[in-house]
Amino acid sequence: MNLNNKKIIITGASSGIGEASALLCAEMGAQLLLFGRNEDRLQNLLKKLKGSNHEYKAFDLTESKELESAIIEAHNIMGAFDGLIHSAGIQKTMPLQMTNANIFHQQYQVNVIAGFDICRILQKKKLWNQQGASIVFIASIYGVTGVGAQLAYSASKGAVISGAKSLSIELATSYIRVNSISPGMVEGTQMTEGVIKRFSSEWEKQSKSEYPLGWVEPIDVANAAFFLLSDASRKITGTNMIVDGGFCAK
Amino acid sequence: MKKQELYSLIADELNLEDGSLNETSVLFDIQGWDSMSILVIMTIVDENFGITLSADDFTTIDTIKDLEEKIGAENFK
Numbered sequence: 001m002n003l004n005n006k007k008i009i010i011t012g013a014s015s016g017i018g019e020a021s022a023l024l025c026a027e028m029g030a031q032l033l034l035f036g037r038n039e040d041r042l043q044n045l046l047k048k049l050k051g052s053n054h055e056y057k058a059f060d061l062t063e064s065k066e067l068e069s070a071i072i073e074a075h076n077i078m079g080a081f082d083g084l085i086h087s088a089g090i091q092k093t094m095p096l097q098m099t100n101a102n103i104f105h106q107q108y109q110v111n112v113i114a115g116f117d118i119c120r121i122l123q124k125k126k127l128w129n130q131q132g133a134s135i136v137f138i139a140s141i142y143g144v145t146g147v148g149a150q151l152a153y154s155a156s157k158g159a160v161i162s163g164a165k166s167l168s169i170e171l172a173t174s175y176i177r178v179n180s181i182s183p184g185m186v187e188g189t190q191m192t193e194g195v196i197k198r199f200s201s202e203w204e205k206q207s208k209s210e211y212p213l214g215w216v217e218p219i220d221v222a223n224a225a226f227f228l229l230s231d232a233s234r235k236i237t238g239t240n241m242i243v244d245g246g247f248c249a250k
Numbered sequence: 251m252k253k254q255e256l257y258s259l260i261a262d263e264l265n266l267e268d269g270s271l272n273e274t275s276v277l278f279d280i281q282g283w284d285s286m287s288i289l290v291i292m293t294i295v296d297e298n299f300g301i302t303l304s305a306d307d308f309t310t311i312d313t314i315k316d317l318e319e320k321i322g323a324e325n326f327k
Contacts, residue, residue: 094293095286097263149289198292200305 001230004029007081007129008229009071009118011061012088014041016189017138020218021085021225026050028226033074033081035061035088053078061088061114062106068121080129081122083229086115086160087138091153091191093198104152111156116163119178123171132175134233136225137164139180141244149198157182161240168238177237179228184244187215212246251298252327253318259298260314263290273315277308291317299325 008025012018014036022032026049036042039058046054055077057070075081089111092103115137122128142150143157161180168178185207186192192215196204208215224243227233242248257271264280264287277283277291285305292303299321311317318326 092293093289095289097286098290098293149286194302197302197304198289203305 001227001232002029003083003226003229006030006083006229007033007078008083008085009033009035009074009081010085010087011035011114011118012086012138013045013056014038014058016087016191017183017186017218017221017225018085018087019045020222021087022049024219024222024226025085025229026054028230030083030229031078033057033071033078035059035070037061062109064114064117067114067117071118071121071127072125075125075127081127081133082129083134083136084115084118084122085136085138085225085229086118088114089138089140089191091150091194093149093195095149096151099151104155107152107156108159111153112159112163115160116167119167119171123174123176128174128176130174133177134229135164135167135171135176135178136228137161137178137180138221138225139164139182139240141182141184141242141248144182144240144242145248164240165238172237177228177233179233179237180240181221181224181228182240182242182244183216183221184211184242184247185215186221187217189218210247210250211244212249214245216243216245251325256294256298256318256321256326257314259294260291263294271314273313273318275314276312277314277317278312295321301325 008030010018010022013022013034032054034056042056042058055074059066137160139160140157142154143161164178164180221243224241261268261271288308295301295303
């Protein structure tokens with residue numbers, strides 16, 4: 001398996017799963033367009049990537065006007081895109097009574113709308129490789145199972161999973177595959193650190209004990225994304241691949 | 251934010267009567283207090299002061315005054 005000569009967009013590339021995916025995809029031969037909020041981190045990441053000609057743009061995915069121009073500008077330099085990993089995501093832990101419409105809007109904008117909007121722009125402007133492409137949305141097991149105090153986040157991830165399925169049907173005639181990956185708790189990410197801090201050290205121990213193979217690491221999710229982007233998965237579309245160390249098997 | 255505004259915000263989110271909380275109020279004695287109440291207070295502190303408290307912090311926060319001290323006097327008007 002490789003990603004030789006494939007041009008791939010990765011959102012949320014400045015940290016966690018997005019960063020691990022960027023490192024792996026570049027290692028496997030891809031040319032990347034990286035989106036992330038933190039310019040310094042993106043520049044540092046760029047230095048670590050194998051290969052050259054990678055592009056990046058630092059901006060907030062809630063600024064949709066910048067999104068379209070950034071994609072078009074990169075297309076003019078890189079050419080047609082073969083893949084997308086939508087890894088950008090935000091999560092807030094709070095009880096129902098504080099989860100107002102604004103909280104939903106914030107999390108849906110990044111977790112759901114931005115990813116599908118990138119697909120819309122690429123499709124409308126015909127910026128995909130006409131021979132085919134692969135889209136991977138990073139969802140969450142909390143889009144499949146329930147979790148307390150994360151209503152907006154889990155609802156947004158459920159939307160990502162079901163939206164990816166619908167998109168897989170719509171884009172099949174364009175030879176574009178669409179899948180999602182649902183990781184369990186991912187060790188060492190900003191999001192996980194935030195959740196640990198919200199709860200307690202005791203909670204972390206308890207949570208880890210519920211994962212037969214332990215918490216996931218960013219590279220585990222990146223490996224799954226690599227497979228779904230590669231031609232080895234050419235007949236796989238509309239699936240939600242769970243990467244959770246066995247959490248959901250119980 | 252003034253201290254009184256914090257009391258009112260907590261009272262509102264925990265569905266208590268305005269004016270029912272003061273510095274000496276013991277959190278665990280608040281009617282209906284549970285683990286979600288801790289999350290409510292953590293969210294209020296995060297959104298209004300930019301300070302991220304952890305559940306572990308609440309092992310030493312017994313009263314509203316303890317909470318104020320955790321937030322820091324310099325963060326109140």
